[in-house]
Protein backbone atom coordinates (compact mmCIF):
# COMPACT_ATOMS: atom_id res chain seq x y z
CA UNK A 1 0.00 0.00 0.00
CA UNK A 2 1.16 3.50 -0.76
CA UNK A 3 2.44 5.28 2.33
CA UNK A 4 2.61 8.98 2.90
CA UNK A 5 5.25 8.61 5.61
CA UNK A 6 8.88 9.57 5.08
CA UNK A 7 11.26 7.20 3.24
CA UNK A 8 14.73 6.24 4.49
CA UNK A 9 16.34 9.19 2.66
CA UNK A 10 14.06 11.76 4.20
CA UNK A 11 11.71 12.16 1.21
CA UNK A 12 7.95 12.33 1.01
CA UNK A 13 7.45 11.54 -2.66
CA UNK A 14 9.67 14.07 -4.40
CA UNK A 15 9.67 16.50 -1.44
CA UNK A 16 12.06 16.68 1.51
CA UNK A 17 15.73 15.68 1.65
CA UNK A 18 18.56 17.61 3.28
CA UNK A 19 20.09 20.48 1.32
CA UNK A 20 22.56 21.97 3.76
CA UNK A 21 25.80 23.94 3.49
CA UNK A 22 29.04 21.97 3.83
CA UNK A 23 29.66 23.36 7.33
CA UNK A 24 26.43 21.83 8.67
CA UNK A 25 26.77 18.48 6.92
CA UNK A 26 28.33 16.66 9.88
CA UNK A 27 25.91 17.82 12.53
CA UNK A 28 22.85 17.18 10.34
CA UNK A 29 24.21 13.71 9.45
CA UNK A 30 24.85 13.05 13.13
CA UNK A 31 21.23 13.93 13.92
CA UNK A 32 19.98 11.77 11.03
CA UNK A 33 21.99 8.83 12.32
CA UNK A 34 20.87 9.18 15.93
CA UNK A 35 17.40 10.68 16.27
CA UNK A 36 15.46 7.43 15.97
CA UNK A 37 17.76 5.53 18.32
CA UNK A 38 17.45 8.25 20.94
CA UNK A 39 13.68 8.61 20.50
CA UNK A 40 13.11 4.89 20.74
CA UNK A 41 15.27 4.44 23.84
CA UNK A 42 13.59 3.50 27.11
CA UNK A 43 15.09 6.51 28.94
CA UNK A 44 13.79 9.00 26.34
CA UNK A 45 10.30 7.48 26.24
CA UNK A 46 10.04 7.48 30.02
CA UNK A 47 11.08 11.11 30.48
CA UNK A 48 9.18 12.38 27.42
CA UNK A 49 5.93 10.70 28.51
CA UNK A 50 6.34 11.85 32.08
CA UNK A 51 6.97 15.49 31.08
CA UNK A 52 4.07 15.47 28.62
CA UNK A 53 1.81 14.24 31.41
CA UNK A 54 2.99 16.16 34.48
CA UNK A 55 4.51 19.29 32.95
CA UNK A 56 2.49 19.91 29.78
CA UNK A 57 -0.78 18.54 31.18
CA UNK A 58 -1.47 15.85 28.57
CA UNK A 59 -3.62 14.25 27.36
CA UNK A 60 -5.21 17.43 26.04
CA UNK A 61 -9.00 17.13 26.06
CA UNK A 62 -11.03 16.17 22.99
CA UNK A 63 -13.99 18.44 23.56
CA UNK A 64 -17.36 17.91 21.86
CA UNK A 65 -18.36 21.41 20.73
CA UNK A 66 -22.15 21.23 20.84
CA UNK A 67 -23.05 24.72 19.65
CA UNK A 68 -20.41 24.78 16.92
CA UNK A 69 -21.67 21.36 15.79
CA UNK A 70 -25.23 22.67 15.56
CA UNK A 71 -24.04 25.58 13.46
CA UNK A 72 -22.25 23.38 10.94
CA UNK A 73 -24.61 20.37 10.98
CA UNK A 74 -22.16 17.66 12.04
CA UNK A 75 -20.35 16.38 15.15
CA UNK A 76 -17.36 18.64 15.82
CA UNK A 77 -14.71 17.77 18.37
CA UNK A 78 -11.96 20.23 19.26
CA UNK A 79 -8.52 18.87 20.11
CA UNK A 80 -7.53 21.34 22.82
CA UNK A 81 -3.79 21.98 22.31
CA UNK A 82 -4.55 25.51 23.57
CA UNK A 83 -4.77 24.05 27.07
CA UNK A 84 -1.15 22.85 27.08
CA UNK A 85 1.44 24.53 29.30
CA UNK A 86 2.66 27.64 27.37
CA UNK A 87 -0.57 27.71 25.36
CA UNK A 88 0.05 25.77 22.18
CA UNK A 89 1.11 22.46 20.62
CA UNK A 90 4.70 23.76 20.20
CA UNK A 91 5.76 22.47 23.63
CA UNK A 92 5.30 18.80 22.57
CA UNK A 93 8.13 19.27 20.09
CA UNK A 94 10.46 21.36 22.26
CA UNK A 95 10.30 18.89 25.15
CA UNK A 96 11.30 16.09 22.79
CA UNK A 97 14.06 18.06 21.10
CA UNK A 98 15.66 19.29 24.33
CA UNK A 99 15.91 15.67 25.49
CA UNK A 100 17.48 14.69 22.16
CA UNK A 101 19.90 17.65 22.35
CA UNK A 102 20.92 16.69 25.88
CA UNK A 103 21.45 13.10 24.86
CA UNK A 104 23.67 14.26 21.99
CA UNK A 105 25.83 16.37 24.33
CA UNK A 106 24.73 19.82 23.07
CA UNK A 107 25.01 22.76 25.46
CA UNK A 108 23.57 25.68 23.51
CA UNK A 109 20.07 25.96 22.01
CA UNK A 110 18.90 28.22 19.20
CA UNK A 111 15.43 28.61 17.75
CA UNK A 112 13.42 30.74 15.33
CA UNK A 113 9.95 31.95 16.12
CA UNK A 114 7.08 33.69 14.35
CA UNK A 115 4.11 34.00 16.68
CA UNK A 116 6.45 33.56 19.63
CA UNK A 117 4.78 30.33 20.75
CA UNK A 118 7.70 28.18 19.63
CA UNK A 119 10.13 30.72 21.14
CA UNK A 120 8.32 30.60 24.47
CA UNK A 121 8.14 26.79 24.36
CA UNK A 122 11.89 26.63 23.63
CA UNK A 123 12.77 29.16 26.34
CA UNK A 124 10.61 27.14 28.74
CA UNK A 125 12.39 23.82 28.18
CA UNK A 126 15.77 25.58 28.30
CA UNK A 127 14.87 26.97 31.73
CA UNK A 128 13.76 23.49 32.76
CA UNK A 129 17.02 21.93 31.59
CA UNK A 130 19.30 24.84 32.43
CA UNK A 131 20.51 25.38 28.85
CA UNK A 132 21.56 28.62 27.17
CA UNK A 133 18.82 29.76 24.77
CA UNK A 134 18.90 32.23 21.87
CA UNK A 135 15.72 32.93 19.92
CA UNK A 136 15.67 34.69 16.53
CA UNK A 137 12.49 36.63 15.80
CA UNK A 138 11.67 39.02 12.96
CA UNK A 139 11.29 42.62 14.13
CA UNK A 140 7.74 42.79 12.74
CA UNK A 141 6.83 39.79 14.89
CA UNK A 142 8.68 41.18 17.93
CA UNK A 143 6.26 44.11 17.72
CA UNK A 144 3.02 42.25 16.97
CA UNK A 145 3.66 39.47 19.53
CA UNK A 146 5.41 41.48 22.22
CA UNK A 147 3.95 39.68 25.24
CA UNK A 148 5.62 36.50 24.05
CA UNK A 149 8.91 38.40 23.74
CA UNK A 150 8.60 39.46 27.40
CA UNK A 151 7.83 35.88 28.41
CA UNK A 152 10.93 34.56 26.61
CA UNK A 153 13.08 37.16 28.36
CA UNK A 154 11.57 36.34 31.74
CA UNK A 155 12.38 32.68 31.08
CA UNK A 156 16.02 33.68 30.62
CA UNK A 157 16.29 33.49 26.82
CA UNK A 158 18.06 36.05 24.67
CA UNK A 159 15.73 37.33 21.93
CA UNK A 160 17.55 38.59 18.84
CA UNK A 161 15.32 40.75 16.59
CA UNK A 162 15.97 40.19 12.87
CA UNK A 163 15.75 43.15 10.50
CA UNK A 164 16.29 41.55 7.08
CA UNK A 165 13.52 40.90 4.49
CA UNK A 166 10.04 41.66 5.77
CA UNK A 167 11.29 40.82 9.26
CA UNK A 168 9.09 37.77 9.85
CA UNK A 169 9.49 34.00 10.24
CA UNK A 170 11.50 33.28 7.07
CA UNK A 171 14.04 35.93 8.05
CA UNK A 172 14.27 34.63 11.61
CA UNK A 173 14.91 31.12 10.23
CA UNK A 174 17.65 32.42 7.90
CA UNK A 175 19.35 34.06 10.86
CA UNK A 176 19.08 30.93 13.05
CA UNK A 177 20.69 28.86 10.27
CA UNK A 178 23.51 31.43 10.03
CA UNK A 179 24.08 31.12 13.78
CA UNK A 180 24.09 27.30 13.49
CA UNK A 181 26.74 27.50 10.75
CA UNK A 182 28.97 29.44 13.19
CA UNK A 183 28.42 26.97 16.07
CA UNK A 184 27.84 23.56 14.51
CA UNK A 185 29.37 21.44 17.27
CA UNK A 186 27.95 22.70 20.58
CA UNK A 187 24.58 23.98 19.33
CA UNK A 188 21.29 22.20 18.70
CA UNK A 189 18.82 24.09 16.52
CA UNK A 190 15.28 23.39 17.79
CA UNK A 191 13.26 23.94 14.62
CA UNK A 192 9.64 24.66 15.51
CA UNK A 193 7.82 23.02 12.64
CA UNK A 194 7.92 20.18 10.12
CA UNK A 195 10.35 22.12 7.96
CA UNK A 196 14.13 22.17 7.50
CA UNK A 197 16.46 19.41 6.34
CA UNK A 198 15.82 15.73 7.05
CA UNK A 199 15.42 14.54 9.84
CA UNK A 200 13.58 17.62 11.16
CA UNK A 201 10.22 17.15 9.37
CA UNK A 202 10.05 13.51 10.48
CA UNK A 203 11.43 14.17 13.97
CA UNK A 204 8.95 17.01 14.63
CA UNK A 205 6.03 15.01 13.17
CA UNK A 206 6.87 12.07 15.45
CA UNK A 207 7.09 14.32 18.50
CA UNK A 208 3.74 15.90 17.64
CA UNK A 209 2.15 12.53 16.83
CA UNK A 210 1.01 12.32 20.46
CA UNK A 211 -1.92 14.45 19.21
CA UNK A 212 -3.34 11.78 16.88
CA UNK A 213 -2.40 9.00 19.28
CA UNK A 214 -4.66 10.65 21.85
CA UNK A 215 -7.40 11.42 19.29
CA UNK A 216 -7.60 7.70 18.51
CA UNK A 217 -8.13 6.73 22.15
CA UNK A 218 -10.46 9.63 22.92
CA UNK A 219 -12.68 9.00 19.88
CA UNK A 220 -12.91 5.34 20.80
CA UNK A 221 -14.23 6.36 24.21
CA UNK A 222 -16.56 9.10 23.00
CA UNK A 223 -17.76 7.82 19.61
CA UNK A 224 -17.08 4.08 19.94
CA UNK A 225 -14.85 4.19 16.87
CA UNK A 226 -11.24 5.29 16.72
CA UNK A 227 -11.26 7.39 13.55
CA UNK A 228 -13.06 10.57 12.44
CA UNK A 229 -14.51 11.35 9.00
CA UNK A 230 -12.57 14.61 8.84
CA UNK A 231 -9.41 16.02 10.40
CA UNK A 232 -8.93 19.77 10.10
CA UNK A 233 -5.83 21.77 11.08
CA UNK A 234 -4.10 24.98 10.10
CA UNK A 235 -0.69 24.88 8.38
CA UNK A 236 2.17 27.29 8.77
CA UNK A 237 5.17 24.99 8.47
CA UNK A 238 2.81 22.14 9.30
CA UNK A 239 3.60 20.71 12.75
CA UNK A 240 0.18 20.76 14.43
CA UNK A 241 -1.34 19.37 11.25
CA UNK A 242 1.34 16.66 11.02
CA UNK A 243 0.65 15.65 14.63
CA UNK A 244 -3.12 15.65 14.04
CA UNK A 245 -2.96 13.38 11.00
CA UNK A 246 0.09 11.23 11.90
CA UNK A 247 -1.73 7.99 12.78
CA UNK A 248 -4.36 8.47 10.06
CA UNK A 249 -2.15 9.48 7.17
CA UNK A 250 -2.54 6.16 5.34
CA UNK A 251 -6.16 5.61 6.44
CA UNK A 252 -8.37 6.54 3.48
CA UNK A 253 -11.53 6.58 5.60
CA UNK A 254 -10.27 9.85 7.08
CA UNK A 255 -10.42 13.01 4.97
CA UNK A 256 -7.64 15.52 5.68
CA UNK A 257 -8.31 19.25 5.40
CA UNK A 258 -5.45 21.73 5.71
CA UNK A 259 -6.11 25.45 6.16
CA UNK A 260 -3.39 27.81 4.99
CA UNK A 261 -3.28 31.57 5.34
CA UNK A 262 -4.93 33.37 2.42
CA UNK A 263 -3.96 36.79 3.86
CA UNK A 264 -5.84 39.50 1.95
CA UNK A 265 -6.78 36.92 -0.71
CA UNK A 266 -4.82 34.30 -2.64
CA UNK A 267 -4.55 36.53 -5.73
CA UNK A 268 -4.05 39.81 -3.87
CA UNK A 269 -0.25 39.70 -3.75
CA UNK A 270 -0.59 39.70 0.06
CA UNK A 271 -0.90 36.06 0.98
CA UNK A 272 0.91 33.17 2.65
CA UNK A 273 -1.04 30.40 0.88
CA UNK A 274 2.09 28.47 -0.10
CA UNK A 275 0.39 25.32 -1.38
CA UNK A 276 -1.87 27.39 -3.63
CA UNK A 277 0.83 29.76 -4.83
CA UNK A 278 4.12 27.89 -4.45
CA UNK A 279 6.35 26.19 -7.00
CA UNK A 280 8.82 23.44 -6.31
CA UNK A 281 12.05 24.76 -4.88
CA UNK A 282 14.37 24.59 -1.90
CA UNK A 283 13.91 26.56 1.28
CA UNK A 284 15.68 26.13 4.61
CA UNK A 285 17.23 22.81 3.64
CA UNK A 286 14.27 20.97 2.09
CA UNK A 287 12.78 20.54 -1.37
CA UNK A 288 9.17 21.65 -1.10
CA UNK A 289 6.66 24.17 -2.41
CA UNK A 290 7.99 27.70 -2.12
CA UNK A 291 6.44 31.09 -2.89
CA UNK A 292 8.96 32.43 -5.41
CA UNK A 293 9.20 34.67 -8.46
CA UNK A 294 10.27 33.66 -11.97
CA UNK A 295 13.93 34.03 -11.00
CA UNK A 296 13.51 31.70 -8.02
CA UNK A 297 13.72 34.56 -5.52
CA UNK A 298 11.52 33.99 -2.49
CA UNK A 299 8.38 36.13 -2.42
CA UNK A 300 7.58 37.87 0.85
CA UNK A 301 4.52 36.22 2.38
CA UNK A 302 1.78 38.04 4.26
CA UNK A 303 -0.73 36.91 6.86
CA UNK A 304 -2.43 38.56 9.82
CA UNK A 305 -1.18 35.53 11.74
CA UNK A 306 2.54 35.56 12.54
CA UNK A 307 2.67 31.76 12.88
CA UNK A 308 1.35 31.16 9.34
CA UNK A 309 3.36 33.91 7.66
CA UNK A 310 5.88 31.62 5.93
CA UNK A 311 6.68 31.16 2.21
CA UNK A 312 7.40 27.40 2.49
CA UNK A 313 5.53 24.37 3.76
CA UNK A 314 6.56 21.05 5.28
CA UNK A 315 7.49 18.46 2.64
CA UNK A 316 4.95 16.03 4.09
CA UNK A 317 2.16 18.49 3.31
CA UNK A 318 3.52 19.37 -0.14
CA UNK A 319 3.34 15.65 -0.92
CA UNK A 320 -0.16 15.20 0.57
CA UNK A 321 -1.36 18.05 -1.63
CA UNK A 322 0.45 16.78 -4.75
CA UNK A 323 -1.03 13.29 -4.22
CA UNK A 324 -4.46 14.80 -3.53
CA UNK A 325 -4.54 13.04 -0.16
CA UNK A 326 -5.35 16.36 1.52
CA UNK A 327 -7.79 19.11 0.60
CA UNK A 328 -6.06 22.46 1.03
CA UNK A 329 -8.18 25.55 1.66
CA UNK A 330 -6.95 29.14 1.80
CA UNK A 331 -8.58 31.05 4.65
CA UNK A 332 -8.28 34.82 4.43
CA UNK A 333 -7.57 37.22 7.33
CA UNK A 334 -11.24 38.31 7.51
CA UNK A 335 -12.52 34.75 7.51
CA UNK A 336 -10.11 33.78 10.29
CA UNK A 337 -11.11 36.79 12.39
CA UNK A 338 -14.79 35.95 11.94
CA UNK A 339 -14.11 32.33 12.91
CA UNK A 340 -12.21 33.40 16.03
CA UNK A 341 -15.17 35.46 17.24
CA UNK A 342 -17.59 32.71 16.30
CA UNK A 343 -15.76 30.13 18.43
CA UNK A 344 -15.46 32.62 21.28
CA UNK A 345 -19.17 33.44 21.28
CA UNK A 346 -20.44 29.89 20.68
CA UNK A 347 -18.10 27.92 22.93
CA UNK A 348 -16.32 30.41 25.19
CA UNK A 349 -12.91 29.54 23.75
CA UNK A 350 -10.64 32.30 22.41
CA UNK A 351 -8.37 30.62 19.83
CA UNK A 352 -4.97 31.70 18.53
CA UNK A 353 -5.19 33.48 15.18
CA UNK A 354 -3.42 30.50 13.59
CA UNK A 355 -6.05 28.08 14.90
CA UNK A 356 -8.77 30.48 13.75
CA UNK A 357 -7.69 29.64 10.19
CA UNK A 358 -8.59 25.98 10.80
CA UNK A 359 -11.98 27.13 12.14
CA UNK A 360 -12.36 29.34 9.06
CA UNK A 361 -12.36 26.19 6.94
CA UNK A 362 -15.69 25.04 8.46
CA UNK A 363 -18.01 27.33 6.43
CA UNK A 364 -16.26 26.16 3.24
CA UNK A 365 -17.17 22.51 3.88
CA UNK A 366 -20.35 20.48 3.35
CA UNK A 367 -20.94 17.98 6.14
CA UNK A 368 -23.51 15.27 6.74
CA UNK A 369 -25.16 15.24 10.20
CA UNK A 370 -23.42 11.98 11.16
CA UNK A 371 -19.94 13.19 10.13
CA UNK A 372 -17.41 13.17 12.96
CA UNK A 373 -15.02 16.11 12.56
CA UNK A 374 -11.90 16.64 14.67
CA UNK A 375 -10.41 20.12 14.46
CA UNK A 376 -7.19 20.98 16.25
CA UNK A 377 -7.19 24.22 18.23
CA UNK A 378 -3.41 24.57 18.07
CA UNK A 379 -3.14 27.45 20.54
CA UNK A 380 -4.91 29.98 22.71
CA UNK A 381 -5.63 33.56 21.75
CA UNK A 382 -3.94 35.48 24.59
CA UNK A 383 -1.05 36.56 22.36
CA UNK A 384 -3.53 37.88 19.74
CA UNK A 385 -5.76 39.80 22.07
CA UNK A 386 -4.66 43.20 20.70
CA UNK A 387 -5.61 42.19 17.16
CA UNK A 388 -8.97 41.00 18.46
CA UNK A 389 -9.52 44.23 20.42
CA UNK A 390 -8.73 46.25 17.28
CA UNK A 391 -11.26 44.19 15.37
CA UNK A 392 -13.92 44.88 18.00
CA UNK A 393 -13.20 48.63 17.84
CA UNK A 394 -13.59 48.58 14.05
CA UNK A 395 -16.78 46.58 14.22
CA UNK A 396 -18.61 47.50 17.43
CA UNK A 397 -21.47 45.05 16.92
CA UNK A 398 -19.60 42.08 15.61
CA UNK A 399 -22.64 40.21 14.36
CA UNK A 400 -22.32 36.50 13.89
Ligand SMILES: Cc1ncc(COP(=O)(O)O)c(C=O)c1O
Nearest residue numbers: 193236237238239240307354379
Ligand atom coordinates in the same frame (compact mmCIF):
# COMPACT_ATOMS: atom_id res chain seq x y z
C1 LIG B 1 -0.80 28.47 17.92
C2 LIG B 1 -0.09 28.15 16.65
N1 LIG B 1 -0.70 27.35 15.75
C3 LIG B 1 -0.12 27.03 14.58
C4 LIG B 1 1.12 27.53 14.24
C5 LIG B 1 1.72 27.18 12.92
O1 LIG B 1 2.75 26.27 13.01
P1 LIG B 1 2.62 24.77 12.52
O2 LIG B 1 2.08 24.81 11.12
O3 LIG B 1 3.98 24.25 12.60
O4 LIG B 1 1.67 24.06 13.43
C6 LIG B 1 1.81 28.37 15.15
C7 LIG B 1 3.13 28.90 14.84
O5 LIG B 1 3.68 29.72 15.51
C8 LIG B 1 1.18 28.67 16.38
O6 LIG B 1 1.75 29.48 17.29
